Amino acid sequence: MIELKQLEKSYGTVQALKGLSLKVPRGCLYGLLGPNGAGKTTTLRILCTLLAPDSGTVSVAGLDALSDPRAVRLELGYVAQEVAIDKILTGRELLQLQGDLYHLRSSDRDGRIAELIDCLGMQDWIDRRCGTYSGGMRRRIDLASGLLHQPQLLVLDEPTVGLDIESRSAIWQLLRELRAQGTTVLLSSHYLEEVEALADRMAIIDDGRVIAEGTPDQLKQQLGGDRVTLRVKEFSDDREAEQVRQLLQGVDGVRQVVVNRVQGFSLNLVVENEEVVPRLREQLDGAQLPVFALAHSRPSLDDVYLQATGRTLMDAELAVAGQRDSKLERKKAMR
Amino acid sequence: MTSPVAAVTTRAAEQGPLADLVQETLALTRRLFLQLLRRPSTLIAGILQPLIWLVLFGALFSNAPDGLLPGGMTYGRFLGAGVIVFTAFSGALNAGLPVMFDREFGFLNRLLVAPLRSRSSIVLASVIYITSLSLLQSLAIMATAALLGYGWPGVTGLVLVLFTLLLLVFAFTALSLGLAFALPGHIELIAVIFVANLPLLFASTALAPLSFMPDWLGWLAALNPLTFAIEPIRAAYAGPLDLGAVLLDAPYGTVSGYGCLTVLMVVTVGLFLMIRPLLNRKLA
Numbered sequence: 001m002i003e004l005k006q007l008e009k010s011y012g013t014v015q016a017l018k019g020l021s022l023k024v025p026r027g028c029l030y031g032l033l034g035p036n037g038a039g040k041t042t043t044l045r046i047l048c049t050l051l052a053p054d055s056g057t058v059s060v061a062g063l064d065a066l067s068d069p070r071a072v073r074l075e076l077g078y079v080a081q082e083v084a085i086d087k088i089l090t091g092r093e094l095l096q097l098q099g100d101l102y103h104l105r106s107s108d109r110d111g112r113i114a115e116l117i118d119c120l121g122m123q124d125w126i127d128r129r130c131g132t133y134s135g136g137m138r139r140r141i142d143l144a145s146g147l148l149h150q151p152q153l154l155v156l157d158e159p160t161v162g163l164d165i166e167s168r169s170a171i172w173q174l175l176r177e178l179r180a181q182g183t184t185v186l187l188s189s190h191y192l193e194e195v196e197a198l199a200d201r202m203a204i205i206d207d208g209r210v211i212a213e214g215t216p217d218q219l220k221q222q223l224g225g226d227r228v229t230l231r232v233k234e235f236s237d238d239r240e241a242e243q244v245r246q247l248l249q250g251v252d253g254v255r256q257v258v259v260n261r262v263q264g265f266s267l268n269l270v271v272e273n274e275e276v277v278p279r280l281r282e283q284l285d286g287a288q289l290p291v292f293a294l295a296h297s298r299p300s301l302d303d304v305y306l307q308a309t310g311r312t313l314m315d316a317e318l319a320v321a322g323q324r325d326s327k328l329e330r331k332k333a334m335r
Numbered sequence: 336m337t338s339p340v341a342a343v344t345t346r347a348a349e350q351g352p353l354a355d356l357v358q359e360t361l362a363l364t365r366r367l368f369l370q371l372l373r374r375p376s377t378l379i380a381g382i383l384q385p386l387i388w389l390v391l392f393g394a395l396f397s398n399a400p401d402g403l404l405p406g407g408m409t410y411g412r413f414l415g416a417g418v419i420v421f422t423a424f425s426g427a428l429n430a431g432l433p434v435m436f437d438r439e440f441g442f443l444n445r446l447l448v449a450p451l452r453s454r455s456s457i458v459l460a461s462v463i464y465i466t467s468l469s470l471l472q473s474l475a476i477m478a479t480a481a482l483l484g485y486g487w488p489g490v491t492g493l494v495l496v497l498f499t500l501l502l503l504v505f506a507f508t509a510l511s512l513g514l515a516f517a518l519p520g521h522i523e524l525i526a527v528i529f530v531a532n533l534p535l536l537f538a539s540t541a542l543a544p545l546s547f548m549p550d551w552l553g554w555l556a557a558l559n560p561l562t563f564a565i566e567p568i569r570a571a572y573a574g575p576l577d578l579g580a581v582l583l584d585a586p587y588g589t590v591s592g593y594g595c596l597t598v599l600m601v602v603t604v605g606l607f608l609m610i611r612p613l614l615n616r617k618l619a
Contacts, residue, residue, distance in 0.1 A: 048448050073450035084441035088370045100362030101449035103355045129373075145445070334438050 001026040001153060001184045002047065007056035009042055016042045017053065018208035024186055024201070029179040031199030031216075032188040033301065039208040040188035041081060044157050047186075048078040061152055074102075077146030079139075081157035087131030091122060091141050094130060095148060102149040109148075116144040120174070136167035143174065154178060156187040160194060172198060192301045204305060212304060219304045225255055227299055228269040228277065231292040232284070241265035244289060251276065251283050266293075355452040363446075363460035367433065371468070381468070382475045385422040389414065389480060392542065405544055406573055411485040416569035417541025419476050420561055423469040423500045424535070427507035428528050430465040431515030435524050438515070447618075454618040462508050469504045470497065485572075492571030495578075499599065503564045506603040513610035516617040540565050545584060557585035560602045563595040 002024035009017040017039045024030045032040050045051040046058060049069035058065035065072040086094060092113065099109035117126050120140045125133065130141065139159065146154055156175075160168040175185050175198060189195050195202050196216050204212040204219075212219055232244055241259045244267060249257050253276035258268045271277070277296050284291055350358075371378055393411040404413050434457070437443040446457055473496070481487045488496055511528075518524050536542070538552060539561040545553050556562050566582040570592055578592030590598070 050444055050447055070450050073448055076448075078448045080441065080444060082441050084445050086366065086370075086442060088373050089366065093366075093369065097362050097366055098445075098449070100358050101446065101451060103350060103358055103450070103452075105350070334441075 001028070001061060002030075002186065003057075003059040004043070004047065005057045007043065007046060007053045007058070009039075009046065009051070009053050016208055017046075017056075019056075020205070020209055022203055022210055022213075024184065026184055027179070027182055028200045029175060029185045029198055030187070031195035031202035032186065032205055033190065033192065033195045033202055033305070034188075034205035035190055038205045040190075040205055041157055043205070044078070044155055044186075044188060048076060048155055049073055050078075074149070075151055076153040076155055077149065077151040079142045079146040079154070079156040079159055081161065085130045085133070085138055085141065088129060090129055091126040091133070091137075091144075092117075094141060095145055098145040098148055104149065112148060112150075113144075116147060120144055121170075136163055139163060139167065139171070143171065147178075151183070153184045153186065156185070158188055158190065160189070160191070192305070196301050216301060219301065220299045223299045223304055225270040225272060225299065226274060226276075227297045227303065228271055228280065229293070229295045229297075230267045230269065230280070231264070231294075232289050233292050234264065236265040238265060241267060244284075247287055247289075248280060248283060251279050253279065352452050356456055359449075359451050360456040360459050360463070363456060364463050367460060367464040370433075371464075378468070381422070381426060381472050385418045385472065385476050386479050388421075389418050389476065389483065389485075392418075393483065393485070405546070408573065409485070411480070411483060412572060413544075413569065414542065415476070415480040415485045416565050416572055417536075417539070418480075419473050419496070419500070419568060420503065420539075420564045421536050421541055422472050422476060423504050424507055424561060424564075425532060426469040426472060427465055427504045428511050428532065430461050430508040431511035431513075431524055432521065432528075434461060434512060434515040435518070435521045439521060455614075457618065458512055458614060461512060462505065465508050466501065466504050469500060473497075473500055488568075488571040489576075491576055495571045495576060496568050499564050499567050499596065502596070502599045502603045503560070506560065506599070506606045509603075509606045509610045513606075513613050517613060535559060535561055540569075540583075550586065554586050557583065557587065560599065563590075563598045563602075566590075567592050567595050 002022065004020060004022040007017045007020045008015070020039060020043060022032075022043070032043065034040050042051065046053050047060065047065065049065050049072055052066065060072045061075045063071045063075070086097075089097070095113045095116070096109065099106075099113065104112065117123055120143060122137070122140055122144070125137060130138070133141065143156075143159070146156070154175075159171055159175075163171070172194075175187070179185055179200075187194075187198070199216060201215050202213070202219070203210045214222070230244075230248075232240065236244075238259075245257045245259055248254055248267070248269065253272040254269055255272065256270040260266050260268050269280075271280075274296060277294070281291065281294070389411075393414055396410040396414075399410050404410065434443070437446070443457075447454070451457075477487070477493075477496070511524075514524055514527055518527065538555040539559045540556055541561065545556055548556060562583065567578065570576060570578070570580070570582050578596070580592060581589040582592050582595055583590040
């Protein structure tokens with residue numbers, strides 16, 4: 001459905017995309033995961049024909065987005081991150097405008113708007129001015145305008161950022177239904193749990209490149225092993241943690257033991273499978289050591305991210321947080 | 336819950352390029368008028384301001400000695416044409432502001448991801464909006480001027496007035512829309528409008544005839560496009576319309592009514608040709 005090849009894009013001296021390639025199969029709910037500043041928004045803007053790449057090719061539904069952007073625009077709906085809305089119009093008028101821009105016949109248009117109002121639960125406020133809407137309402141209006149012309153492909157840029165849990169789960173539900181009905185959905189997110197909960201396939205983007213791609217399970221399996229977090233006391237010290245580390249290092253099936261200094265000297269273990277867990281307990285009992293907490297889990301996407309980039313997603317977020325230049329951001333978004 | 340992908344097929348049924356273009360242009364124009372109706376302060380101020388000009392300036396110079404103005408006009412009658420032109424000009428100069436705000440707030444992106452037949456519909460909607468607004472304002476001023484006893488141009492005169500205003504409005508709407516895409520933000524656009532506005536008024540024949548001005552100002556006024564719009568309208572107000580007559584006794588020679596309109600046309604077409612590549616590039 002989507003094929004991006006070797007995309008490069010610079011803003012002045014900042015290179016936002018460094019040869020990004022991506023393939024999204026038809027009918028798939030695809031997640032694009034990465035920290036702020038990784039190049040997600042730039043990728044989506046190029047895909048939606050709002051931005052031309054410096055080099056590379058963009059194909060959507062078999063159409064070349066660079067040579068025939070209008071044909072691509074007919075096939076896709078785009079829900080942008082920054083909600084641009086006309087405060088003076090009512091939600092219904094905004095959707096009517098949108099429908100006219102997609103050249104729906106006016107009877108079809110109003111029928112379709114009525115359907116979406118029903119489906120997104122907008123009856124109570126659709127005829128109020130957009131200026132009075134909450135974040136969740138605005139996002140729903142945006143979703144409705146993205147879906148108005150029944151595109152084959154819906155592209156959403158961080159659709160649930162800053163939303164309450166209720167709105168978020170409503171949007172998740174809608175995206176799942178869309179996928180079930182055959183619409184290809186591509187969403188970007190910097191929430192791991194969002195991609196994990198929704199996506200059939202996903203790519204991790206970091207620093208303008210795709211660094212890992214596959215189903216969430218594949219990515220986790222590639223990483224291999226289960227994760228065990230262990231604390232012998234609520235707060236251990238360096239010496240005690242080191243002692244336990246040496247003790248468990250030798251247990252059959254334990255691949256790696258790391259002392260996590262940040263979290264009260266707890267121990268993070270990578271083990272072959274769940275059968276290793278009772279052996280850990282035995283070993284600790286044998287050494288007369290208490291167990292304050294022991295958690296066993298499958299590897300998470302955060303582990304995948306950590307493995308791929310050498311830092312956690314949260315660290316990556318914090319690292320770019322201070323670097324964002326609001327003036328540059330605005331310039332990027334303006335035409 | 337109804338399905339988000341409806342059972343009925345409403346997939347963009349193409350109706351042919353022209354019908355599509357009309358549909359999108361009308362929708363965008365409708366939006367601008369809805370904004371105007373719900374925020375009428377622009378409209379009210381746009382009509383009140385020239386009326387205040389007309390009344391106050393008219394009163395200020397009402398005791399000017401007879402024979403001071405060409406053809407023995409009263410000052411009020413002289414001023415009417417200037418205020419009409421100035422109002423249309425200011426309105427056109429502001430045409431770029433809504434577009435600039437759409438750029439800044441990202442609303443323009445919403446328009447640009449849509450499969451518009453031609454993105455010139457965005458520009459076209461602004462032109463339709465500003466033109467109708469300016470003509471409305473001008474008619475309000477003309478009616479008030481008539482009530483104040485400053486005269487009425489008659490039917491052929493009215494046609495000439497509207498034609499002249501159209502040329503002027505097209506020219507400066509194009510300029511303003513060009514600036515709206517060329518400048519980085521609304522602050523800069525407002526600054527340019529502010530700087531251009533009053534000097535162009537004072538360095539024209541809107542408030543005083545050329546014969547009043549020192550040489551250097553006379554030169555400026557005789558080159559100012561506003562002057563070429565003011566003089567034909569003033570002639571329409573002065574009595575029987577004769578576009579062949581000399582309307583402007585400029586330092587570089589005399590200009591007839593036809594001459595004025597020709598200059599105005601050249602300015603309009605010239606600005607349009609200058610701005611078009613920029614708009615094409617920005618809206619490509």
